[in-house]
Amino acid sequence: MKLDEAKKKFIQTWGALGSQWGINKTMAQIHALLLISEEALSMEDIMEELHISRGNASMNLRSLIDWGIVFKEFKAGERREFFSSEKSIEELARKIAKERSRREIKPAIRVLKEVSDVEDQSGDAEQFKKTTSELYDFILRADNMLDKITEQKGNWITKTIYKLMT
């Protein structure tokens, strides 16, 4: 495959994967573009490359920065801002995992805790409590596991697999 074609395909695929996992397609595409760019890119560059509007670029860049996986860069003698992405894949994955846990999983855990504490005593209520507290326990443990995995610095995926094999 030719480089240009490969780049396009990578950006498309990353974008599609993003949507399937609840992340705005353009956001994922900007991220893909920055990942494979040696140099930091200006907003103009990004708009042109992906054929998107200024507003769209601005908003999605902001989100990426909020997620902690894209950074603003300043170049000497240049007024405008440049953007570059976290280049370490491990660090990238760690940040994404942390953010999704914080924004989505932890709030859900709180609700599960809350609803599993229903006051009724009927058989129906007992069944409900049982299911929701099992779910609470499970998700809490899974989330803790995620924390454990991601807090290991350096080659955590490899380390984790190694431990799992023993």
Add this chain to the structure above:
Amino acid sequence: MKLDEAKKKFIQTWGALGSQWGINKTMAQIHALLLISEEALSMEDIMEELHISRGNASMNLRSLIDWGIVFKEFKAGERREFFSSEKSIEELARKIAKERSRREIKPAIRVLKEVSDVEDQSGDAEQFKKTTSELYDFILRADNMLDKITEQKGNWITKTIYKLMT
């Protein structure tokens, strides 16, 4: 909290969590409803409980069955079909993880492999190859890890955490 309120809140929350992770809200809500129902429910029951149309119920139930987390049940002397969900949370998580890996991660891995094999030799191409193959390696290993974790039968979350702590 009262049982009815708790049920509603649980169904809402599960639905919202679904959308955030790329799963149709109604599909997640039907699943939530079945999870907390002792008895299998008919399509009518589900339509009424969630205020959704017959077509919507039918299509989303089908998806849930395709995912392997909801089953049709037949009751003696009843013409219509009843639906119930996988009740073991561990089994549920295992099935969801397996399906998402099969449908989304594995195809993405194939594309990454493909694009990281670009033929050009320029510096630009080398950088692109480097990033995409790192990503390929990483996601491949993460996916293998997921396979490893989910193939352990019985209390796999606990076992995994235990191993991680040693």
Add this chain to the structure above:
DNA sequence: CTGAACTTTCAAAAATAATTGAAACTTTTA
């Protein structure tokens, strides 16, 4: 200050995804 260069905001428009509902289809009963 003033205005040029650049970025952000947000209401409106466009694109995408989900939902409806009625017709077609399937299965069962009489």
Add this chain to the structure above:
DNA sequence: TAAAAGTTTCAATTATTTTTGAAAGTTCAG
């Protein structure tokens, strides 16, 4: 075999999410 009971399909509609683009905002050089 007819029709009743139930389910599925899918074109049209509705809801939701994303994107645009122009106005407002900001920063900086002269």
